[in-house]
Amino acid sequence: MSDSSTLPPARLHPEAELARDALSTPVLSRAARLARWAGPDTRVDAGAGLVDEQLPAAAAELGLTGEDAAADASEAWRVAVDTGLVEVVDEEEGTVTAGDGLGVLTGGSPQDVLGVWLAALETVVGDASVPDLGGLVDAIAEGEGSGGIDFDALDWDPEAEAEFLDGVLGNLYLLTVGGEDADGTMVPLPALAASVIVPDDMAEPTNDVLEQVSDAMMRLDDQFRMLEPVGLVEYRPVDEALMADADEEPAAPVDDTDVARYGMVRLTPLGLYGLRARLLEAGFEAPAVGDLVDKGADALLDGTAVFPPAAAHAETEQWLDRRDPLQAARELLAAARGADQG
Template sequence: MSAERPSLPPVRLHTEAELARDALAAPLLARAARLARWAGPGTRVGAGGELVDAQLPEAAEHLGLGDDEDGVAYASEAWRLAVDTGLVDVEDPQGTDDADEGGDAEGTVTVGENLALLTSGSPQDVLAIWLDGLEAVHADATAPAFDDFADLVNEDGSVDFDALDWDPEEEAEFLDGVLGNLYLLTLSEAGPADGPVPLPVLAASMVVPEEMDEPTDDVLEQVSEAMMRLDDQFRVLEPIGIVEYRPVDETLLAEEGEEATGPADDEDVTRYGMVKLTPLGLYGVRERMLEAGVDAPAVGDLADKGADALLDGIAYYPEEAARTEVGLWLGRRGAEGAEAAAAELLAAARGADRRAPLRRLHCQQALALVGPEAEPAVRAVLGDPELGGLARVWLAERGAADVPAPPEAMIFWLAVDTIAAQLDADGDLDELQELVEGLSGQHSGFFDEAWRVEHPATAEVLEAVGRLHRDRRISKAARKAAYKARSRRKD
C-alpha cells in the first residue's frame, strides 16, 4: 500500500547562525580570509592567480606556519580558496609587455567584495561563500594525482591528459556517492548516531553489491583501493570543515608500492580510518544533493506550509522527527491560533486516496500536541464519516463529557482505516500483528461485517489480516472476507 517515499530521512540542521560560525572557524576558510586581509597591491601572483613561489614563505609566516614543513603548501591552498571564493580578485596580466614577450608575467591583486561579507554579512552570506569554497575543495579532492608532471608533457609541450586515466565526472560522482552514503548513515536510526563511520564500511558501501553475502577476493581488493582513494580525499576535505577525519594509520601500509588491506577481525578498525560528517558537513552535503535534484528534507521545512503539505510531508518521517515538525508547525500559529490549526489539520485529513489513512493517523497524533483549545474544532467533525471516529478517540483520551457513542458502521470503518494507515507506514511487524489481532478481536463477528465497510482499502486490509493473524482459523476467515469485499467492489 506504500506510496512513493522520500529518498532520505529528514535531517535536523543547526541554525544558520551556528552554521555560519562553524564555516568561519573552518581552518581553510579562516586561513583564506587572513591571507585576503594580508594581500595588497604589492602581492605577486602568477598568470593563473596563484601566489608566486617567492611570495609563499611570507604568506606561510603570516599564517603562523613558518616553522611547519607543510606551511608553504597550506598557504598556497588557502590562497587558491581566497581566489575561488571571491575574497580577493586577481587581474590577469593581459596585454603586459611580459605577457606579449612570453615572460614571467604577474597579475595584480585587489580586495574581493566577499571579504567584507565574512564580517558584516548575514549568516546566509557567509554560508554562500563557504559553499563556493566547498565546491572548490570538492574539485581538488577529485583532481588526478600524479608523481611526476613531466611524464605527462608531450614533445610539443602539450599535456597528455589521457595518460592520467582520469574521468572528472566519474570521480565527482564517486565522491558525491560516498558523501551521500555517509549522510544516510548519519541520519539512519540503525546508523552510528553521533559516532564516526569506519572507512572500510564506507568504502564497502560503494563497492560491494547489495546481493553479495561474502565479498570475493577481487571485491575486497576493490574495497582496499577505495579506502586509500577516500583517505586522500577526506584529507583534502577536512580543512573546509565538512568532516572530522582520522586518517588511515600509515604504519598499516605495506612496503612501498603496496596498498593497505582491510582490517582483520581482531584488529582495531579505527586504525583504518574513521570519518564523521560535522553539522556543517550535513548542511553542505544536503545543499549539494538539493542542487542535484535529490529529495533531502530537513526538519522545519514544513513549518510555514499548509496542513495538507504538513501531513503529506511527515507521512514517512521517523516518529521523533514528525513530532518535532508538527511542534514547529503549531508554534508558528501560536496558542491563539490553536483552534484554527486543529480545523485545518482535520480538513487536510479527509480523502479517499491511498495516503489518506496515514494522513488521518498523523492528524490524530498532531492534534495530541494542540491541547484543549482544539476541542471545538474536533467536536465539529463528530458526524463526519471519515473523521468522527478519530474525533471520539481524541475526546475520550481527554476525558471529555458528552461524547456520543459511535455508530457501528463508524467503528468498523475506523478499524479498517487504522490498519490501512499502519500498513502504509510499514511499522514494526510485531506491533502490526498486535494491532491486527487487537482490532479484529474487539468485535464479535468482525469479519461478517468488515467486508461491507465502504472504505477504499477494505479488501487490502482484510487480506493483510489474513497474512498477519497468527490464529489460522481467524486468518482463513479474514481471507474469505477479503474475497467478498473484492467481489462486492466488482459488482
C-alpha cells in the same frame, strides 16, 4: 541515488551557528587572512596563483612551517581567489585587490557567509578528486611534450573519480539524515567504501571486490584528510600501522578487531548543510526539517509519514510550536479524519 527520489529531511543547525562554524574552518580562515594580507606589492601569475617568490611570506603570515608550508599557502591563496575574497585587478601586471567576498565575511548575513564557504567547499572537493601532484607531473611528462595529461599513464579518470567521491558523500549524507542522531554517528571507512563498490545483489564479496574496497578505502583516507579542514567532516584517519610494509614488525601490539583503526568519518553540522546545498544544486529533492511549519496539518501528516522517527518528531514539534495548542489539535484531528465522516 536517483535525482528523482526524495531524501529524508536534514535536521540543520541555525544558519547563524553554521556561519560561525564556517568562519572558524582552517580553509576559510586562512584564505581570509591572506586576503587581508595582500597589498599593492602582491603579485599573481597568469592563473591567479601567488607567485613563487611571495609564497614564503604568505606561509609566514599564516604561521605555516615545514616542507608543506608553501604548498599550503598556495592552496589558501587559491581558495581566496575562488571565493572572491581576492580579485585580480590587472592580469598583465598581476596585481590584486580585496574582493567583495572579504566584506561579506565581516558584514554579511549568515546566509551570505555560508555562500562564500560553499564556494570554498567546491574548490576543496574538486581538489580531493585529483591524484597527488607528483603523479600528475609524471603524467604530463609522459604526454611527450604536448602539454597535455596522459590519463592512461596516470590511471585516473577525472569524471569517474568525481562520481566516486560524490557517491561516497551522497551515501554519507543518507546515513546522516536517515539516522536517529541529529549530528550523525561515526561511520567506519570500510563500510562507506563498500557502499559504493559492492553490488547490492552480491551476498558475499569476492576477493577481487574486497581488494577494490581496500583500494577505495585508501583513496578515501587521503580525500577525507583534505575535506576535514574545510569543515565538511570529522575524520579519524586510518592507522598508519595498517599501511606499513607487511614484513615490518608493528611498533606496538595492534588490535585487528578495532574497526576504528581502519578510519571513521561523519558529517559535521556544517558538512550536512553543505552537502544538502550540493544535492539541491544537482537537482535532488533534499528537504530539511522545518519545511512543513507553514503548511496545513494534512501536509504535515502526509509528509512526516515517510520521515524517519526522529525527523518526524522534530518536524511535528516545530509545527506545533508555531500554533495555539488547542487549534493545532483540532487541525490534526480533522486532517487525521480526512474524508471519513464516521
